[in-house]
Amino acid sequence: NAGVMQNPRHLVRRRGQEARLRCSPMKGHSHVYWYRQLPEEGLKFMVYLQKENIIDESGMPKERFSAEFPKEGPSILRIQQVVRGDSAAYFCASSPGRSNEQYFGPGTRLTVT
Amino acid sequence: GQNIDQPTEMTATEGAIVQINCTYQTSGFNGLFWYQQHAGEAPTFLSYNVLDGLEEKGRFSSFLSRSKGYSYLLLKELQMKDSASYLCAPTYSGAGSYQLTFGKGTKLSVIP
Numbered sequence: 001n002a003g004v005m006q007n008p009r010h011l012v013r014r015r016g017q018e019a020r021l022r023c024s025p026m027k028g029h030s031h032v033y034w035y036r037q038l039p040e041e042g043l044k045f046m047v048y049l050q051k052e053n054i055i056d057e058s059g060m061p062k063e064r065f066s067a068e069f070p071k072e073g074p075s076i077l078r079i080q081q082v083v084r085g086d087s088a089a090y091f092c093a094s095s096p097g098r099s100n101e102q103y104f105g106p107g108t109r110l111t112v113t
Numbered sequence: 114g115q116n117i118d119q120p121t122e123m124t125a126t127e128g129a130i131v132q133i134n135c136t137y138q139t140s141g142f143n144g145l146f147w148y149q150q151h152a153g154e155a156p157t158f159l160s161y162n163v164l165d166g167l168e169e170k171g172r173f174s175s176f177l178s179r180s181k182g183y184s185y186l187l188l189k190e191l192q193m194k195d196s197a198s199y200l201c202a203p204t205y206s207g208a209g210s211y212q213l214t215f216g217k218g219t220k221l222s223v224i225p
Contacts, residue, residue, distance in 0.1 A: 004155075033211070042117075042200065042215040043156070056209065091155060098211060104155040 002027065004094050004105035005074075012111045019079040019086070021108045025094030032075045033102055034067060037089040049075060082112045117216035119201050124222045130189050133219045135201030139182040143210060146202040147175055147186045150218065156200055159186070188221075196223045 005024040013019050025032050030051055035043040045059040049069035057067065064082075069075040079086055089109050093102035116138045125131040137145070144163040148156035162168060162177035162184060174187040186199055198218035204210060 031211075033213075035213070040217070042217045043213070045209075045212040045214070048211055056212070058209070059212070093213075095211075101158075101161070102211075102213060104157070106155045109153075 004029075004092055004103055006090075006092050006105040006108050008108060009106060010109050010111070012113060013082050014113055015083060016081050019082050019110055021077040021079075021090050021092075021110070022074040023077070023092030023094075023105060024074045025092075026096075026103055029094035029096050029103075031095045031098060032069050033093045033095075034075075034077050035091045035093065037091065037107075039088070043091060046077075079110075082110070084112045086110060087112045117201055117203065117214065119199075119216045119219045121217065122220045122222070124224060125188075125191055127191055127193060127223055127225050129191050130187065131191060131221065133186045133188070133199050133201075133221065135184045135186075135216065137182050137184070137201070137203040139179070141205040141207060142179065142182070143204045143206045145175075145177055145184050146200075146204065146213065147184075148200040148202060148215075149197050150200055151197045156215075159199075191223050193223050193225070196221060 032049045034046040037043045047060050047067045048056040064080045066078045089107045091107045092105045095102045119135040146161050147159040150156040160175040167176045172189045177184045198220045200215045200218040202213045202215045
């Protein structure tokens with residue numbers, strides 16, 4: 001009974017490159033949430049998606065960041081032209097419905113050099 | 114913001130009891146989650162309180178006072194593996210009710 005899966009677990013990118021983070025929700029969950037945890041900070045909500053729909057992206061930076069959750073396959077958080085300030089842990093969570101009982105994945109730790 | 118306030122760090126002895134407090138903004142408040150996060154790992158669910166009072170679950174209990182905007186997590190019979198950060202996350206009604214809003218967390222160190 002697999003939980004939320006994220007890959008890669010660790011990602012190193014040079015400034016200006018693109019980062020793609022993947023999240024597969026728990027089986028039977030169709031709602032995905034992305035959170036970012038900066039060093040020494042709390043988790044901050046970024047975006048909430050359902051299959052093929054972005055429901056709320058109010059926590060996403062306006063530029064360089066995008067997210068999708070296609071009909072087939074994992075949810076993708078994409079960061080273009082990464083900068084050092086993007087270095088953080090990015091957590092994905094999923095829920096069976098529009099709920100706040102969310103189950104978290106192990107996170108992707110992005111390091112921008 | 115939700116003005117979440119919890120102590121930054123706490124230290125307690127193995128076998129002891131520790132209480133981690135959290136205060137938050139009450140306007141629009143719905144319920145409050147506590148999560149545990151070990152270093153480098155994902156947050157894991159501990160409790161969810163909606164009603165006033167104490168809810169006990171094994172060694173961990175969580176208390177809520179809606180009128181005071183106050184919650185605490187009580188850990189009994191502390192074990193070394195309880196060393197972790199404990200995250201208080203109030204939720205609010207409205208369009209963004211699914212957004213978990215976390216405080217910075219309380220880093221608990223359990224010492225022998």
